[in-house]
Amino acid sequence: MSIREISRRFGAIQALDGISLDFPAGSFTALLGPSGCGKSTLLRLIAGFEAPDAGSIRFGSKTVADPLRQVPPEKRGVGMVFQSYALWPHMDVAGNVSYPLKTRGLDRASIEARVGEVLAMVGLEGFGSRRVDELSGGQRQRVALARCIVADSGIILFDEPLANLDIHLRATMLDAFRHIHRATGATIVYVTHDQGEALALADRIAVLDRGRLLQVGSPTEIYRAPVHVNVAGFVGRGAIVSAQVLGHRDGMAEVEVTGLRIAARTADTKSGPARILLRPEALALSHAGLRAVVKSSTYRGPVHELRLSLETGEEILLDDPQARGIGEHVHVAISDAWVVPG
Numbered sequence: 001m002s003i004r005e006i007s008r009r010f011g012a013i014q015a016l017d018g019i020s021l022d023f024p025a026g027s028f029t030a031l032l033g034p035s036g037c038g039k040s041t042l043l044r045l046i047a048g049f050e051a052p053d054a055g056s057i058r059f060g061s062k063t064v065a066d067p068l069r070q071v072p073p074e075k076r077g078v079g080m081v082f083q084s085y086a087l088w089p090h091m092d093v094a095g096n097v098s099y100p101l102k103t104r105g106l107d108r109a110s111i112e113a114r115v116g117e118v119l120a121m122v123g124l125e126g127f128g129s130r131r132v133d134e135l136s137g138g139q140r141q142r143v144a145l146a147r148c149i150v151a152d153s154g155i156i157l158f159d160e161p162l163a164n165l166d167i168h169l170r171a172t173m174l175d176a177f178r179h180i181h182r183a184t185g186a187t188i189v190y191v192t193h194d195q196g197e198a199l200a201l202a203d204r205i206a207v208l209d210r211g212r213l214l215q216v217g218s219p220t221e222i223y224r225a226p227v228h229v230n231v232a233g234f235v236g237r238g239a240i241v242s243a244q245v246l247g248h249r250d251g252m253a254e255v256e257v258t259g260l261r262i263a264a265r266t267a268d269t270k271s272g273p274a275r276i277l278l279r280p281e282a283l284a285l286s287h288a289g290l291r292a293v294v295k296s297s298t299y300r301g302p303v304h305e306l307r308l309s310l311e312t313g314e315e316i317l318l319d320d321p322q323a324r325g326i327g328e329h330v331h332v333a334i335s336d337a338w339v340v341p342g
């Protein structure tokens with residue numbers, strides 16, 4: 001599937017602004033970005049609930065949407081798992097799941113066999129005769145998922161499917177989604193504003209901001225080498241601080257950060273003022289290094305997250321095994337840094 005130069009405006013709001021993105025067959029792409037950046041609009045355009053003002057959407061060689069043509073949603077063969085499950089509450093589980101097969105005129109025995117197989121796949125073996133309104137949120141999600149699998153949708157769209165589930169169910173459903181992706185080979189587009197979900201699930205992450213695509217890449221690329229400060233700020237913890245690039249050696253930038261010289265990863269060969277990204281796991285308290293003052297110390301499970309203030313007034317985050325006192329003077333060693341382009 002590919003989208004080319006897609007734009008969509010609602011009155012004064014440019015919800016999508018010239019987005020081009022390829023979704024290779026069998027890929028699992030997470031669309032990530034702050035509220036209002038256009039994620040759901042993009043999904044609705046792929047599903048066929050919205051039409052683009054400009055640009056085109058192709059499924060393989062077939063154009064399903066451009067400003068002149070619009071294939072209706074039911075003819076696109078796209079499966080959808082949304083937050084509000086869109087199931088028929090009065091029907092039992094098997095009735096909901098078998099619906100796409102009935103419309104294809106399959107015989108009863110084959111339908112039953114296929115429904116049983118798919119319910120087992122989503123961990124709902126033996127749930128066929130249960131009413132949907134007697135199920136938990138997570139179980140309903142699984143029914144919606146089973147219905148997509150039964151329909152054999154080559155493309156499955158997820159819109160914040162875990163948003164109203166508790167933390168334990170979320171973990172179980174993450175496993176279910178991974179399993180379904182492997183088992184069906186479907187092309188999956190997954191909208192979330194939870195970066196943890198995106199990093200854990202997707203093989204590609206596309207980061208949107210105000211209707212524009214900022215970056216698309218593997219979770220590690222997005223985390224380690226964000227191409228824009230808004231990507232760096234949105235994905236993962238960390239801080240962006242001002243620095244000077246003095247020169248380059250062996251593909252690395254020589255950088256000065258408030259008096260300390262370090263080597264930083266970089267994508268270009270520019271020198272002069274720059275901004276660098278410092279992730280907490282690349283920082284450690286040390287006898288020498290950046291001078292900083294502890295601003296806050298928050299226990300986060302096994303570590304204490306320290307918020308430290310540098311001499312420039314900029315702040316960084318660091319994880320330390322011990323709690324530290326507010327106002328304590330410390331030194332910070334840096335083992336990895338990234339020069340944010342632009």
Ligand SMILES: Nc1ncnc2c1ncn2[C@@H]1O[C@H](COP(=O)(O)OP(=O)(O)OP(=O)(O)O)[C@@H](O)[C@H]1O
Pocket residue numbers: 010011013014015033034035036037038039040041042193
């Ligand atoms: N039908 C509509 N009418 C008017 N404005 C709309 C409509 N749909 C979306 N918008 C606007 O377009 C922008 C993008 O909305 P969209 O729902 O795609 O964002 P989102 O990234 O999915 O946000 P969230 O994470 O909050 O769901 C927002 O400013 C929204 O208010």
